[in-house]
Amino acid sequence: MIQQHIKDGTTMQITILGFNIFAKGGTSRSNINLIKAFLKNEHTVNYFNYKKFDQAQKDLLIQEEDLANNSVDIFYLNNLKQLAKTQLLIITREAFFKYSRLIKKYNPKIKIVGEIHGPLKYITEDIDLSLDTIDCVRVSTKSIKSDFIKRFNYKNVFNQYVNTEHIPIDKITKNTHKHFLIKSRFEDEVKDISYAIKLFNYIIKNKNTINIRLNIIGYGPSETLYKNLVNYYNLNKYVYINGYQPQNYIYISTSPYETLGYSIIESIFKGNRALIYGGDDGLLKEIYQSYHCTEFLTKDIEKDCEILLAFAQKNYNDKERIEDCEMLQEKFNYKNYAETYLKNIDIAINSKEVRFNSNYKLAVARKSKLKKDKNEVTLKERARQCYQCIRKVFHVIHRPFYLRKLNKIKPSKKYVFIECFHGKSFSDDPKYIAHAIRRLYPEKEIFVSSVNALVDMEIRENGFIPTRLSSDDYVNKFRRSKYIFINGNAIDKVYKHRNQVFVETWHGLPMKKMVNDLNNKKERMIQLKNFLPRMKKWDYLLVSSDLNKKLFESAFQTSKNPKLNILNYGAPRNTYLLKNNTLEEQNRIKLKYLFKLSDKKKYILYCPTWRRNERETITNIDIEKLIDYLPTEYDIIIKLHPNEGALRKCYSHINERVHCFFNELVDIQELYLISECIITDYSSTIFDYAHLNKPIILLQEDEELYQKETGYYFNIFDYGSFTIGSKNEELLAQQIVEHESVDYSRLINLLMTNDSTDSCEKILKEIFEI
Template identity: 50%
Template sequence: MRINILGYNIFSKGGTSRSNINLIKTFLEKGHIVQYFNSQPFEDSDITRLIIHEDISSANFTIFSSQYEAKLSTGDILIITREDIFKYSRIIKQHNKEIKIVGEIHGPLEYINDEIDLALDSIDCIRVSTESIKKKFQEKYNYDAVFNKYVNAQHIDINCKPANTKRNLLIKSRFEDGIKDISYVIKLINYIKKNTYKTDIQLYIVGYGPSENLYKNLVAYYNLQDNVHINEKEPLNYVYVSTSPYETLGYSILETIGIGNQALIYAGNDNVLKEIYEKYHGISFLTKHFQKDSEKLIAVLDGKYTKAQRNEDIENLKLDFTNENYADDYLKKISKMKVKQAKEHKLPIYKFKKKRTHVNKIQKLDRKRDLYEQLKKTAMFKLLLNNNIFFNRMKKMYNFRKERLERKLMEGIEPDSNKVFIESFHGNNFSGDPKFLALKIKEQYKNKKIYVSSVNSLVDIEVRNAGLIPIRFGSTIYKKIFRSCKYVFMNGNSLDKVYKHKNQVFIQTWHGFPLKKMVNDLGDKKEKQLQLNKFIPRMKKWDYLITASNLNTLLLKSAFKLEKNENLTVLELGSPRNEYLINHNTETEWLRIQRKYLFTNDKNIKYVLYCPTWRQGERESLTQIDLIELLNQLPKNYKIIVKLHPNEARLRNKYNALDARIHCFYNEFVDIQELYILCAAMITDYSSTIFDYAHLNKPIFLLQEDNSQYKQDVGFYFDINEVGRFPEAALNETKLASQLTRVGAIDYSQMISRLMKNDKSDSSENILKYIFTDNIEKSG
């Protein structure tokens, strides 16, 4: 039988390449003629290395470029092993109506982009890994011609002897945290080191990819340099660790079992790996709960993988993965599937070419920019660039052309009512009202896909932990996704270069109850006009504004000149961020938060939150209070958490280095509402954090170090001391320590009723019900 295989790049490392090689070998062993077609460019030397390394020299085996579509179409069976090239099956069917085409799904279904054309009208059958994936595929795509069969694993050498280790862990993986979640394992090591006797535990991480800097930063952040080793020599005996949210098999897991080592793996959000590996003694399962996983991991390290257990695992390995009849079984399953006929009226024969689109033009423009970056280092270009007129004209031309192309690209994207975009603080972290609305949408509107703006990989971690999809702020994909979402929830203004579609709905939550004067209410007339000119065009995009009371609305109306937006609907339904405080001020939540930020559980610790507002200009110290001396005056179970404004994040290392009892976290990791629940008291100045924290009736101490000057420069809407009791924080460390230990709960309920009376336990539900129902009625 003539079997053709179309793959992406058999010469690169990875599970799909290994699967292709094994598939080729098993067909050749049965006497079939195999032609492999590579989508990526390659050299003759690549073929030579592959044949030598894999020992697949055969007169029945040839490698071609995928551009040879006539050869690709000549055969009995074509197996396509990458989802985004399934579409070429239509071309092949035009050449050969009788060829049977198999599409192999190697990635998790959850990672198959909705925009990928799977060409199921010309694919005759689909191979997936497990029975559960088969059922999900059939249901998701309404396509029945699916069979399940593991990939061939004949390359695995089985070692009869079980291996044991007391401290070594290994991860071998591509460094792509959104898919592999290696960051969780680094955090788990931190938890184990802080809370157990296994302080000598060693984690070896081997691989490459875009998340390498993230992992190095996390190792430094948690001071794990003696415990976590990136791309160092791996140990001989180890416990393999995998925490990917989704896998279809996991070759590294399989190889680990083969050589006799044990593995600790996350079953997957879809439970697929448990379906495959539950019967193996050498496999234990993680839950992504620090305490439970630390106990499981230590039990594996302290336990013993016995000879009897190893023998059972070997039998299961042979049964599941080293079947000598793999090729025959594979072809037997295919034979049961009918061949689909090409639909000639739908698609003419065409070459493997990329269609010119606005996206291609943008990429071409960016390549010219990259060329410019190289040329500007030459002597001739240095002379030209010294000419400001030439430089500015070229820059202006580039920006104009790119913006025009992006606008044309955006015009072709229609918003989808089942897509939601979330942006908290321009993607600088995942918190505030947009976060809690996103979580409520995920809980109650399961048909909606939720994307979240993120500035970096640290924010990505928080977004993924919530089960949502991070999108890099300002990127090309950001602009496309943003435009495709009908509903956009944000607590600041949207990016100017993202153009609002007429059918999009912008929901503005803002980011705090106003105390300091803003925009239209500023005393400096020049600054006021400057801010108004920028703010009003952005505000006019809003369709809804969420507030906590009529007084809240009044202040925002004054600050933002809301009357300029005739289409704006103000919903005085309360703040979702404070709904969280109302509903979750419990011991269970307190312990979860302590575990999340401090990697420990100790009910005896008391945390004090120091939360200063931002000042214009740079400063090297947040306060004249000596925090180390303050700690010396406080009981030993007191600790201080410094919450920096994002504009002062550069001070994080300084405050972390002061004392082991002072904590200053990455802002990207912080949801301040969680810190409110964790901390027994707060020290602040003119921050709107006052009004959120007051929902908990915990003491709030006001620093008055520059009150008069700040009042003169910026101004306040009202005197905070007229609406509630706020003890003035003593500037003497001994006196302040006395205040923190002596002052107990303060009742702020009257202030809440006066300023934020609509903050309720069901604010999120009411907001979403109104917005989604209102827009169904408008569109209907």
């Protein structure tokens, strides 16, 4: 069909399906340019938009893009039958490929092209590409084509860059040593703009370079994250979000994966230079490494600091620009984009004809599901308003149906799920188990729960995949994972599949009584009632000693879970302390939290435990007075409990020598390594920190009340010598400075007997290799 049109020079009826052509972004630009290319060759084009729009948006787009042409129209998609009334359908979003099955039923003669705009890495197993009813697939590069064929065993693939006719190639070089630009959708999980902000923070703090500016232009869900980071790092004079866009700039791209990077190519076409992360797959380096106007980041912040500063000082000359223009013209400017596109389709289709079997099981794209998908779009606003009202009733009535749906998701040994403090941070035992799994069992894929974008950022920085707590994606990934490592209890809505393995690490060795052992009888009964059903899901519980085991057995009533295995191999979080107490690691941590190195600075860590009753301050000690009494080389780091992160506002700006970080970004094990001593009360931090044999000051301001309401398992002074902190700021400062040598060997031998450098290996061997 297509070959005949090419041969005869006749026009075609072409339909394009996209998500939202009215939004700014690379795919929208690609769709607009594709429409223009077909119109240039006098084809008729109908574009269908998945997202609703109004007439004003349509009129503005037609005016701005000069699309006032009788051969093109833009429609809202409200029925899939609309897409079948054409000769050629081009689907420009991978999640929509599944619609091809039903469309082929309506019109078996239609030819359907699927365009891959996202990196292959982001095409997960739950996305149904329906390649049995897609006639061919377009990708941008030869290497993506090769990877696609290999991964999906599908050969009807052609590679062709998106149309760049809208950008004239400017032959004039544009040099700047000051201005940097990012123009992108604010979606940090795929763009990693947070890395660029952290890079500028490092440069400003460590290189005495103040004559640089980063302008970030865009929109999207991560805008709040970027504004928070700019404020957190005090970069308001250097980093601007949605301010002005300079004409001369160096473009920065930090995305882990891209298929081309529209903003990169636009910047290069205009004569600007680009500083690019080559991609975890190396694809962007493959595309852009031949140009004089590009340099590549490494995602090592110290190296990238030097790369950026050197590149900024370098001049881009006329000879280099002429050579770059010639390469750009040859690589990206097609003589006739539409004709090349149609010829590539014809070649790809003829390489292996796709046959549609009308009896084929419709799988994910069953007709009923497709109708449901569209109903969700058309009723979206109304459904959102009603959702909260009917949620409780729905849960009761539909619980059996919900469980049946969940049980259709089969757990796989390939997947591991990690949760720390219900997604409030990425730390504690689950974090170090995740790192050990990646090192020892690299074939496993690891998902980590998160409550917000800050935690997402930390998870990605550690090389793992975040998923938002309680979301559909969370439930899906949780239920797909055979192994669940968690330091609290799983949320109830995910339940537990009979083939899943729950590994409970808990979050510290207790000094204060818990659950079944609480002194307050009423509180004890409430907690026990809620706790026991969740505890019965556990398959393994990690402990560090026989005494630790005994305390947990009493607190959690583990005898009521006969299938529970208690593994006495030590705490993975303390494996990290025992293996990494080095100057190199301490320097890394100081750069992470304090952004610069100083041999003179001494850090005091204050980490009180949580109080059940909401409070406005964590201590009666006046922190400002305390810091004034301490010598100038001393700084205080306040580490808040995960349940009291909101109190950060009380301490983050009281003095430049007092640091209170976002809880979401903090791993307290790291802070232990850079601290001269800790000040705490009834917290389990005592036991972990004892491994470092550095002073521990106990500041217990409500001891009598705490003893009455909660109680202690033992007298901590029976296990070691601890300084009792003064409630007077001047005396407390003296205690910090004039501390004596300490020895916590008795405490370690009795309570952390089995903490070792190979705890993770022992635990994982027991769980994975049974």
